[in-house]
Amino acid sequence: MRSGQRARAQASAITPGRRSPETEPAPADKVRALFGGHRLSPAQRRIAQYITDHLTEAAFLSITDLAERVGVSQPSVTRFATSLGFTGYPALREALQPIALSAVAGSPGAGEGDRSNELQAAVDAEIANLESLRRVFADTDRVLELGRELARSVPLTILGLRISVSLAEYVAYAAKRIHPDVRLVSRGGTVAYDALLQAREAGGTWVLAFAMPRHANETLAAIRAARSTGLRVALITDVTLGPLVDEADVAFTAGTGSRLVFDSYAAPGVLSAAILQAMADADPERTQLRLEKYEQAAEQHAFFLD
Template structure:
């Protein structure tokens, strides 16, 4: 049986265009088959019934909007997704959208709804960014945590396995404006040592990235950080789960999962927003460090002239 990633490799192969789906089971039948297996609580059955009755609209709702329409909490929607066999609401919504688009895939369907695989991946990321934009309507938490990260000296940034690239991006930017940024991209005892040394040196915060597939060693490292006395801000794709449960603050952002390997438009923007909040927290230090860096860069010709 193919792994989830192997299945994605087969289903997301790039083709010249996507033809209209063949006729098959009705959306109602597909949804009832999807939801009939698990034993659902009364609250979960309400969500299932709403999805069955409003599939063409509900498949494109954010978790916040769906919870409001049904009259349940956002955690209830997340738990419902897990109860019917999905890793979280984004994965469930992807399945719902495939059913809904199959319903809409008739000659009257707008061209943008019959997008090829690459366009569909972009559409999914646009939706992730739209959800993040709504979250940014209240930027207080981003501002508060940006200030806390700015004041933590040293500041530890952790990302293991696939999350290492996001951690490296954040650490690269943070080092331009912060005097002591420590990057952790290896787990095990290396991560343990880094957390303990950071706390002993006066650090107070860790910024951790936890993208799927979520690594056991990431969870262990976060627990070590908390045990050492460090607070943890986590950028991840799920607001609930073992990693989120261990963090002090969670920034949940959607990841693109339409292609073989995930894409991270929203988590990357979330990281950039926290960097901006750090620069705003101490503008004088920011300006001084950036000016010093530019002088060094000019002196040693770090960059090509435009």
């Protein structure tokens, strides 16, 4: 039997064509049944969990994108597929796609109600990310210590490339209100290296870097360049393993919402604000002085409507 036929046969075995709505298993249950009965390594269990949690997206990802999202290598994804009895990842994806499409379609005749539910599911996923971050904040020592280190680094470099630029710009904009010298690096390559080298020569000791999916090769290169100049790197990302985390001196993980076409960043945004708070608290006198001066300038030059 060819791989595609076997994949369809396996999928049909767990999704019988004639079931009443009351007995039709949920798409997540179908996926778990597809994965069940196989001895999976820890890395493979992470892949299985990601696919189950993000089925409607994961079933259509390339092997490269899936590996990046999970934080594993492409060969790990291939080994995962073959451990389930498929000839490779394309055959596994072929089996997953009908299940994913049934999850999107919902019941016959479903319309805007399902679209609304999909948006609610995206919010629910972000709530789960925030709950996970809340548990991390049960022990604030690491965040407070990082805030002290970043506050002492003059200049302080904020690094964010490609999709991560928005988070880096937010932190850099706010940090400039409480820190005397903040430098934003939002371009990679030799431009980033030049900026990092200048920051180190000016006395800087830390870089705060952001790496959201899809993780850019330029970000990894910039982090390595920062380390080569003698700068230490604090990383905010969505994965707990991988080359980016390996290169960082300190790493904080905050999950991203991946239920929509483009990721959402509720948890990374809150984590960023918490680090800014820790920076402000690290030197309260400087913070108060700078904030007062900024408010005076804002009033004098009418920066804002209110």
